[in-house]
Amino acid sequence: DVVMTQSPLSLPVTLGQPASISCRSSQSLVSSDGNTYLNWFQQRPGQSPRRLIYKVSNRDSGVPDRFSGSGSGTDFTLKISRVEAEDVGVYYCMQGAHWPLTFGPGTKVDIK
Amino acid sequence: EVQLVESGGGLAQPGGSLRLSCAASGFSFSGYSMNWVRQAPGKGLEWISHISVSSNTIYYADSVKGRFIISRDDAKNSLRLQMDSLRDEDTAVYYCVNGFSTVGAGNWGQGTLVTVSS
Numbered sequence: 319d320v321v322m323t324q325s326p327l328s329l330p331v332t333l334g335q336p337a338s339i340s341c342r343s344s345q346s347l348v349s350s351d352g353n354t355y356l357n358w359f360q361q362r363p364g365q366s367p368r369r370l371i372y373k374v375s376n377r378d379s380g381v382p383d384r385f386s387g388s389g390s391g392t393d394f395t396l397k398i399s400r401v402e403a404e405d406v407g408v409y410y411c412m413q414g415a416h417w418p419l420t421f422g423p424g425t426k427v428d429i430k
Numbered sequence: 431e432v433q434l435v436e437s438g439g440g441l442a443q444p445g446g447s448l449r450l451s452c453a454a455s456g457f458s459f460s461g462y463s464m465n466w467v468r469q470a471p472g473k474g475l476e477w478i479s480h481i482s483v484s485s486n487t488i489y490y491a492d493s494v495k496g497r498f499i500i501s502r503d504d505a506k507n508s509l510r511l512q513m514d515s516l517r518d519e520d521t522a523v524y525y526c527v528n529g530f531s532t533v534g535a536g537n538w539g540q541g542t543l544v545t546v547s548s
Contacts, residue, residue: 353531355530355531357530357531357536359475359536361475366525366538366539366540366541367467367475367525367538368536368538369530369535369536369537369538372530372531372532372533372535372536373531376533378536408474410474410475412475412477412530414530414531417480417489418477418489418490418491418492419465419477419480419530420477421474421475421476421477422474423474424474424475
């Protein structure tokens with residue numbers, strides 16, 4: 319199985335400051351169709367997860383442009399340019415290139 | 431507006447069965463693969479099953495293989511998960527998700543809680 323690791327697992331941030339979460343996979347997430355299947359999800363306290371980014375860098379409709387995704391192969395990053403209070407929650411990366419699909423352990427973002 | 435509404439959760443005894451349903455609306459259900467993902471209390475997300483468009487391809491996580499069966503009814507815009515031989519470790523909130531990696535996918539329901547306990 320593809321193992322997804324995230325760092326840090328806990329990220330205290332100051333409002334208005336940038337934040338960055340790293341996600342690494344144990345295998346390349348480049349599929350035979352040429353796409354890279356790495357997605358990011360946000361789960362706010364008490365809520366269902368919500369997709370933010372799909373295929374590395376495609377931001378979902380309604381997701382603020384302060385969120386961005388980048389990376390390639392096995393190394394990926396989610397960046398928040400300026401953290402707002404509503405960004406508090408747990409962020410998960412997920413690979414969709416290999417079965418079984420696997421999620422990272424999650425990174426808990428809270429406000430200092 | 432995309433809506434996914436799970437139902438069927440509840441309390442089951444070890445070795446027992448439950449059947450979860452997911453009612454979909456607001457998108458072309460038959461055109462999307464569907465998945466079940468679960469989250470044990472206080473834990474992370476675990477993908478457990480996938481069914482492709484037209485039910486051509488089905489996958490399961492090893493943790494549920496041979497015990498759970500995923501199915502879909504495109505005429506009713508409905509996804510189901512038959513859960514047999516339940517174990518304590520199946521206790522979780524179960525979510526349905528309309529695919530992960532395409533435009534218009536990545537939508538989650540509110541989840542349904544399954545508790546397995548004697």
